[in-house]
Amino acid sequence: MDSTFFGRPQLDSWVGETARFIRDFDWRKTPLGPIGDWPPVLRSVVQVMLPNALPMALLWGDEGTLVYNEAYAKFSGVRHPGILGMAIEKAWPEAADFNRNVIDSGMRGESLTYRDTRFVLAREHDPVETWLDLHYSPVASDEGVPVGVLAVVVETTERVLLERNRSAAEAAFRGTNERLQLALNSGAVRGTFVWEITQNRVKGDERFARTFLFSLQEVETGLPIEAALEIIHPDDRGRVTSLIAATLRDGAPYRAEYRIRTPDEGWIWILASGRCEYDEAGAPQRFPGVIVDINDRKIAEESLKELTRGLEDKISEAVAARTAVEAQLRQSLKMEALGAMTGGVAHDFNNTLQAISGNLQLMQYLPPTDPRVPERVQAALDAVQRGATLASQLLSFARRQPLSPVVINPQRLFAELRELLQHAVGASVVIGAALPEQAWNFCVDRNQLENALLNLAINARDAISGDGRLTLTCSNESLDHAACEGNDLRPGEYVRLSVSDTGTGMPPDVLERAFEPFFTTKPEGHGTGLGLSMVFGFVKQSGGHIHVSSTVDVGTTVEIYFPRSYDDETSSAEAGSIPTHTGSATVLVVDDDVAVLSSTVAILEAMHYTVLKAASGDAAMSVLESGIGVDVILTDVVMPGKVKCADLAEWAFAQPQPVPVIYASGYTRDIISRDGVLRPNVTLLNKPYRAEQLAKEIASVLKRD
Incomplete structure (x- = not known):
């Protein structure tokens, strides 16, 4: 080797x-x-x-x-x-x-x-x-x-690619040449031209000469480009000049549609296409191009535009007419709903007034010592309470009920309400509950929420009519845009409260009217039809969403969504012993209704209060500015005069020792609340109120003071 x-x-x-x-x-x-x-x-x-x-x-x-x-x-x-x-x-x-x-x-x-x-x-x-x-x-x-x-x-990569590019170029050239020949043979081409830029001479063929109204000798010798531009319609000339300048500057392909004069002083549309050629230094040298007749196409386009404008006008008229009809229909439905609501309100309030009137008239015929007098008084008071409840339900439906929201923990809510709901539905209905281990908090008015859940439970009891099951469910929900679409909700995190029953369910036509005020399937005297309407109004006023689903012979489910709250649960205030009345305080009562003012003063005097009275805000301010000592101000919300209830409150809160203020009203609108939520430092007493409620509220503010 x-x-x-x-x-x-x-x-x-x-x-x-x-x-x-x-x-x-x-x-x-x-x-x-x-x-x-x-x-x-x-x-x-x-x-x-x-x-x-x-x-x-x-x-x-x-x-x-x-x-x-x-x-x-x-x-x-x-x-x-x-x-x-x-x-x-x-x-x-x-x-x-x-x-x-x-x-x-x-x-x-x-x-x-x-x-x-x-x-x-x-x-x-x-x-x-x-x-x-x-x-x-x-x-x-x-x-x-x-x-x-x-x-x-x-x-052989380079050679293969070169051959491919050459083949593609040859195919493109053949295609272009074929299209050019077709255009020439069809008569659409109105001529070719070359602008010698350095000499400013435009030359062309015989067709170009005829199109631009030049002699054959002129286009063979060449003309200044300004002479060609003179043939262009004045309204198009500036645009064509700008396109030519852009092609010279940027090297972009030239394409311009414009009108030129005809021998009979008319105008025809043409399309000019071209490209600029440059020398080695990058200076523009030649500008070859072709002229194509597009007059028939432009006429067709204008006809189509005119037809489209006509159709748009007709469509606009049809839409306007439909909108007017829809507006009339909505107004008709609104008046129909208003009529139904008015009839329902009138019916229930007339019954309430009749109960009050009948008991009062009976007492006119009875001696004061008659044992039936206390019973009739209590009956009249009960009728007043029914009227107050009806008014509260109407305000809830209209989303005008002032709210006092607090942060609620679902576990504690379900635990505290379970016994109340069980009493409401009876022993034959089994109540079940399902909550996540870490349920989110939410912020709503606790009293209104409890009333809403109680209403739903009572509806479920009536639908079950015997043995059945009521299930309360809570879940944490993260809703995206798709889930919120059409539900008047913004994407975000929500707490879902669900009330399901195994009752008879509702057919589609009844389900469709479930939230309609005064609509009820219960027998006469067994319901006002305001329960679900009240729940609907409260939920919407609280920024939530409510959905009802129901199947006949299967049951009904009501789902309520409230925005999640990241705050800690609001702690319950310890209920202290509040005396029902005291004789050591001075109360200023302000009300423009003589009957209300008189009865309120009489009740407070019977409770041993020192009472000052004023029939308007102006009169009340005079009393306060006189220097008379006042411990509590009880004022109506809506009164005539320059001085309003808010002005009295501002005076009271500005004192070295602030004076407690209680607003009393049957309908507050937004005078004392923002977005339906009571303003800070405001105590509200809803009319009509019982004497013990009035005494408890006054004693409460005095104790806090």
Whole structure:
């Protein structure tokens, strides 16, 4: 064996680094074995391959172990020298199947040749399309047995792409030429022109001359561009000039639609297209273009626009008429609903007034010592309370009920209400509850919420009519835009309270009217039809949403959504013992209703208060400014005169020792509340009130003071 084959004498004659890589590579880890033990045929092939200018690689053995020359190393890019001594299938995994066929064919003694074969190879990191001419020849041992494959790789990517681009350009040229010929043959082309920019001469063919009303001699010699612009309609001339300037400046294609004068002093539409040509310094030199007749198209477009405008006018008229009809229908439905509501209110209030009137008239005929007098008084008071409840329900439905919101914890709410609801529905209805481990807090008026849930429970009891189940559910809900669409809610986090029953359910026509005031399916005298209306108004006033679903013979579910509150639960104030009345305080009573003022003063005097009275805010301010000591101000909300109840409150709060103020009103609107929520430091006593309520409220504010 010639030990100097891969020694320094031979390597010195080879140019490039690949020979050094081969010499220094540890071939013992490959199927080729130590470099000193290579067979003569392997040495001979490598010696011939290394100095060759063509990219060549030897794929040795069944694995196709790679040995290559300098040109192949450059072809391999970033893969070199990592692929030296590697199996060809691992070196080029994206062409593994192709190379396996090459090795199998070569080891059978077959030669292969491929022309312009496409591969996607990552030679410089990113995979790119590559085209190659490939020639594979088997390498035989001294015994004539194939032991490897010699590959010659010639890259043809640049030539393939050039041929493709040339073919595409030729196809585009043929297409353009065909379109031009079609246009010329159709008569649409009105001429071609060339503007010699440096000489400012516009030249054209015979058709251009006829189109622009020039003689053939003029367009052959050339005219200034200003002469051509004079033929353009005055309204279009400025726009055309701007487009020409933009083409000269930016090199953008020129395309302009405009009108030109005709021999009979009329106007026709044409389309001018062109492009500017520049010299080596980038200065504009020539501006060739073509003129196309588009007059018929523009006339058709104008006709279509006129037709469209006519249709739009008719559609607008139809929409306006439909809107007017819809407005009339809404007004009719509104008046119908108002009539139903008025009738319901009148019916219930007349019944209430009749109960009060009947009891009072009866007491006129009874002596004071008659044992029936206290009973009749209590009956009249009960009737007053029914009227007050009805008014409260109406205000809730109208979202005019002043609210005192607090932060509520659902677990505590359900625990505290369970017994009350069980009493309301009776022992035959089983109440179940389901809450998450960490239910979110929410902020609403506690009393209104309890009334709403009680109303729903009573409705469920009536629907069950016997044994059944009522289920209270609470869940934390994160609503997105899709969930809030059409529900008058903003996306965000909500607490969902659900009340479900196993009652008779509601058919669709009844479900549709569920929130309608005074609508009820209960027998006469068993309900006002305001329960769900009140719940609806309270929920909406609290910024929430309510939804009712029902199936006949299955049951009904009412879902209420309230915005989540991140505040801590409002702690319940400890109920202290409040005396019902005291004789050591002076109360200023302000009310413009003589009957209300008289009765209120009489009640307070009977409770041993010192009472001052005023029939207006102006009179009340005179009393306060006189220096008379006042401990509490009890004032109506809506009164005549310049001084309003808020002015009295401002005076009271501005004193060195602030004076407690109690507002008394049957309908507050927004005078003492913002968005239906009571303002700070305001105590409200709803009319009508009982004497013990009045005494308790006065005693309460005096105690706080």
